[in-house]
Amino acid sequence: MALENHTANRAAVTRVLETIERRLRFDRLLRELIVGFSLSMAVPLVVVFWHLFSPIQTTTFWLITLCWLLGFCSFTLWRLSQKGSLTQAATSVDLRAKLKDELKSAHWFISESTSSPWVEAHLDRAARTADKLEIVELYPKQIPRNSLVAIGLFVLLIALNLVPTSWTRGWLEAKSPRSTETRESKTKTAENILEPSDSLNLEDDPALEKRATQLLNNMIEEVSGTDSMEQLEEIRKRLNTEETDLEAIEQSLEAMARAMEGVTQLDEVREALANKNFGEAAEQLRELAKHLEKNTTTSDDKKRLQEGLERAALEVREELEELSEALERSAEQLGKNNFKESKESLDEAASKLNESAQEQAEQNLKDAAKRQLQQLQEILNARREHASQAKRGGEQSSKEQAQGGAGQGQGTEQTTARQGGDHGEARQAGNGEQKQGNQPAQGDQGGMPFDGPTQLGSPTELEVTLRQEVILSQQEREIEFEREHEQLIEQPSRAADSEVEYRKIEPGRSYADPEALGYDSIPWSYRTLVKRYFETMGPRGQHD
Amino acid sequence: MINEIDQQVELFQHQFTTVKSEIGKRIVGSEDIIEGILISLIAAGHTLLEGIPGLGKTKLVHTLSEVLQLEFSRIQFTPDLMPADIIGTNVVQENQQGEKSFEFQPGPIFGNMILADEINRATPKTQSALLEAMQEKSVSVGKRTHKLSLPFFVLATQNPLEMEGTYPLPEAQLDRFFFKLKVRYPSVDDLHKILDRTTQPEEPTVDRVLDGPQILAMRKTSRAIPISRSVQEYAIQLTLATHPGSPHAHNDVQQFIRYGASPRGAQALVLGGKIRALLNNRVHVSGEDIRAMVLPALRHRLLLNFEGEAEQIDPDTMLKKILDNTPEPS
Numbered sequence: 001m002a003l004e005n006h007t008a009n010r011a012a013v014t015r016v017l018e019t020i021e022r023r024l025r026f027d028r029l030l031r032e033l034i035v036g037f038s039l040s041m042a043v044p045l046v047v048v049f050w051h052l053f054s055p056i057q058t059t060t061f062w063l064i065t066l067c068w069l070l071g072f073c074s075f076t077l078w079r080l081s082q083k084g085s086l087t088q089a090a091t092s093v094d095l096r097a098k099l100k101d102e103l104k105s106a107h108w109f110i111s112e113s114t115s116s117p118w119v120e121a122h123l124d125r126a127a128r129t130a131d132k133l134e135i136v137e138l139y140p141k142q143i144p145r146n147s148l149v150a151i152g153l154f155v156l157l158i159a160l161n162l163v164p165t166s167w168t169r170g171w172l173e174a175k176s177p178r179s180t181e182t183r184e185s186k187t188k189t190a191e192n193i194l195e196p197s198d199s200l201n202l203e204d205d206p207a208l209e210k211r212a213t214q215l216l217n218n219m220i221e222e223v224s225g226t227d228s229m230e231q232l233e234e235i236r237k238r239l240n241t242e243e244t245d246l247e248a249i250e251q252s253l254e255a256m257a258r259a260m261e262g263v264t265q266l267d268e269v270r271e272a273l274a275n276k277n278f279g280e281a282a283e284q285l286r287e288l289a290k291h292l293e294k295n296t297t298t299s300d301d302k303k304r305l306q307e308g309l310e311r312a313a314l315e316v317r318e319e320l321e322e323l324s325e326a327l328e329r330s331a332e333q334l335g336k337n338n339f340k341e342s343k344e345s346l347d348e349a350a351s352k353l354n355e356s357a358q359e360q361a362e363q364n365l366k367d368a369a370k371r372q373l374q375q376l377q378e379i380l381n382a383r384r385e386h387a388s389q390a391k392r393g394g395e396q397s398s399k400e401q402a403q404g405g406a407g408q409g410q411g412t413e414q415t416t417a418r419q420g421g422d423h424g425e426a427r428q429a430g431n432g433e434q435k436q437g438n439q440p441a442q443g444d445q446g447g448m449p450f451d452g453p454t455q456l457g458s459p460t461e462l463e464v465t466l467r468q469e470v471i472l473s474q475q476e477r478e479i480e481f482e483r484e485h486e487q488l489i490e491q492p493s494r495a496a497d498s499e500v501e502y503r504k505i506e507p508g509r510s511y512a513d514p515e516a517l518g519y520d521s522i523p524w525s526y527r528t529l530v531k532r533y534f535e536t537m538g539p540r541g542q543h544d
Numbered sequence: 545m546i547n548e549i550d551q552q553v554e555l556f557q558h559q560f561t562t563v564k565s566e567i568g569k570r571i572v573g574s575e576d577i578i579e580g581i582l583i584s585l586i587a588a589g590h591t592l593l594e595g596i597p598g599l600g601k602t603k604l605v606h607t608l609s610e611v612l613q614l615e616f617s618r619i620q621f622t623p624d625l626m627p628a629d630i631i632g633t634n635v636v637q638e639n640q641q642g643e644k645s646f647e648f649q650p651g652p653i654f655g656n657m658i659l660a661d662e663i664n665r666a667t668p669k670t671q672s673a674l675l676e677a678m679q680e681k682s683v684s685v686g687k688r689t690h691k692l693s694l695p696f697f698v699l700a701t702q703n704p705l706e707m708e709g710t711y712p713l714p715e716a717q718l719d720r721f722f723f724k725l726k727v728r729y730p731s732v733d734d735l736h737k738i739l740d741r742t743t744q745p746e747e748p749t750v751d752r753v754l755d756g757p758q759i760l761a762m763r764k765t766s767r768a769i770p771i772s773r774s775v776q777e778y779a780i781q782l783t784l785a786t787h788p789g790s791p792h793a794h795n796d797v798q799q800f801i802r803y804g805a806s807p808r809g810a811q812a813l814v815l816g817g818k819i820r821a822l823l824n825n826r827v828h829v830s831g832e833d834i835r836a837m838v839l840p841a842l843r844h845r846l847l848l849n850f851e852g853e854a855e856q857i858d859p860d861t862m863l864k865k866i867l868d869n870t871p872e873p874s
Binding site: 106108114125 | 546548549550768769770771772773774775824826827828829830831832833874
């Protein structure tokens with residue numbers, strides 16, 4: 001009976017302690033997780049703030065978020081795995097219920113399996129005390145105050161993502177505000193570039209159209225600059241390969257115009273050809289064909305027109321062979337007084353001229369497209385160069401500051417400029433002052449958003465003069481030092497005696513004081529100077 | 545069995561309270577002093593009472609001797625007091641046949657309750673005569689060792705003001721005192737009561753309420769109280785914290801203390817804690833019991849260094865700092 005009581009007492013005490021331990025663990029976990037969550041909220045908040053002022057890429061954002069979640073989950077699991085001990089629970093309840101170590105002692109006796117009448121008496125009392133404990137009152141469920149901070153931080157995070165500004169977006173979207181603008185600009189620029197391509201009948205070349213569309217999509221989706229560059233280069237090459245020899249055609253038609261001189265009926269045509277207005281020339285040819293059909297021309301005019309057309313046909317080069325044949329046929333039919341056939345041939349020549357006009361227009365548009373593509377390439381190049389130079393700029397800045405701080409370059413002016421693409425940087429240093437800054441050179445596009453086709457000026461050049469920095473070796477330094485020593489000490493000493501009246505001053509420390517001699521108070525760089533100074537002064541007592 | 549233990553606890557408390565109330569009939573105030581003396585008595589220790597003259601130290605001990613049914617001896621320590629005057633000596637005795645022989649004549653130390661009044665006025669040589677008696681409860685004279693009857697209890701008094709012609713107790717002697725109790729000046733109310741009682745024609749009488757065997761039984765009961773390891777650890781840490789070389793030591797301890805408390809100090813903490821637990825109707829020792837014993841049990845065991853002496857550091861202050869800086873182990 002007594003043994004059963006003893007066992008029951010131990011079980012009662014242990015049961016109560018386990019209950020308290022669970023409650024304590026829950027409270028501790030809640031408190032720690034809230035504190036941990038509050039602290040970890042710093043990560044998304046920093047990301048959001050950063051994102052507001054300096055855009056973060058989606059990949060970077062998700063990487064940070066993943067790390068944050070992993071870290072928080074790891075912390076949670078780690079804290080969940082930490083179990084409290086019953087001794088801690090006993091200590092806690094003893095303090096809260098003012099039990100004066102009753103349950104703590106009881107738990108120790110239970111865990112150590114100590115048994116004696118006095119121990120059993122104590123356990124009996126402890127069991128009774130444990131039964132009377134109101135655990136709910138001792139450990140009331142309450143939300144830690146830190147939770148307010150955590151909630152506040154979370155609300156702040158949400159609020160920051162709901163800021164209704166045009167330049168920001170939700171953090172889940174994680175798109176760059178500035179890059180959004182840039183993307184629109186890029187889209188517009190791409191559309192401007194590709195607008196002429198519509199008139200180029202890109203539908204005729206599905207591959208080219210597909211590439212252009214892909215490029216446009218890539219620019220919208222912000223694929224990497226390298227991919228865009230490659231695709232732009234490819235399109236530009238294709239445009240070059242399909243290029244029409246417009247210059248030869250123009251020269252041929254100009255020759256044809258010259259051949260038409262002296263023929264009154266062909267004046268308008270000649271004038272239009274001379275102005276390289278092939279469309280107008282074609283219209284004038286059609287007009288001339290109508291007149292021929294009406295048969296209102298005199299025989300002289302007809303003969304001059306025939307000769308003019310023949311000359312023109314002869315002048316036309318092989319690039320416009322069909323035009324030449326049409327003109328020749330027209331002249332031939334005109335000589336046979338077959339005005340209708342002559343008119344048809346002239347209409348055919350006009351059609352060929354129209355084709356030439358269209359080719360001319362297409363070539364002009366291709367040229368425009370090439371220029372736009374080149375500009376786009378230059379812009380992308382400039383941005384990449386700017387990004388890389390911005391990275392290098394920090395390192396070089398610290399390096400240059402260190403050099404400036406060392407006093408090198410006193411009295412000299414040194415200007416350096418780098419031309420990496422369109423980015424320029426100038427630095428001036430002189431008289432110990434150093435100015436440094438990134439000054440955009442002509443054509444600088446670094447950091448500028450796309451606002452349509454950028455008008456670039458003519459390329460400029462900066463003359464760069466690099467001077468080799470003179471680094472003295474140790475031996476040269478010693479020579480330089482000796483020279484200064486000679487100028488500063490030896491020469492004045494030889495020139496005249498000192499005017500200072502020497503007095504005997506007893507030093508505070510003796511020369512033999514080993515502590516003073518061993519005290520390393522003279523900077524290393526001045527040691528030689530100090531040593532030479534005292535050597536110049538001579539041994540002690542000489543000047544007394 | 546548990547009921548028997550409860551009865552023992554009740555008996556212990558009753559006897560203690562009875563003695564205390566009997567003493568209280570004559571001694572006004574100083575309840576903590578009375579309690580300390582009784583704890584020391586039950587724990588088989590000795591008590592050093594320190595206080596200025598006239599505070600009733602000797603009166604208290606006299607009253608205690610009347611309340612307890614014990615053989616009481618008083619030794620007035622003076623500079624010319626010799627060890628033999630305390631422990632006794634062999635004297636020549638002549639029997640009826642005229643034969644002479646040495647016979648041991650016990651000194652006043654042979655009693656149950658010894659009042660060593662103004663103990664610091666005797667020379668260290670004489671003070672040291674108490675060493676064996678206090679620790680071993682025996683006296684060696686010549687080649688013979690005489691056991692003292694139990695309970696043996698030394699109550700020493702000393703005056704902290706008069707340093708002229710006094711001999712501070714050696715550390716070994718001090719360490720043998722279970723408690724050092726400082727008798728404070730009574731309050732106004734207590735002074736009124738003192739005057740009322742001591743200026744009347746008749747002094748209040750006290751009864752003998754406790755005898756030697758009962759005290760020994762109480763001692764046995766108190767020692768049976770279990771103590772958990774964490775509480776005992778606390779007592780050890782507090783003791784170690786008085787040592788300047790200990791990692792538990794406070795900065796002031798390292799600065800002003802030369803030597804800390806001996807293991808006897810830890811024994812005093814635990815034994816005193818057990819008795820205090822019983823007095824509070826508990827059968828286990830708590831950290832609070834240990835803390836309550838720190839000042840009386842350790843204050844005379846701290847040996848100040850030169851700097852501490854020069855700064856007139858009070859050991860009580862040091863012990864309070866130690867208490868503040870030594871957390872109770874969980």
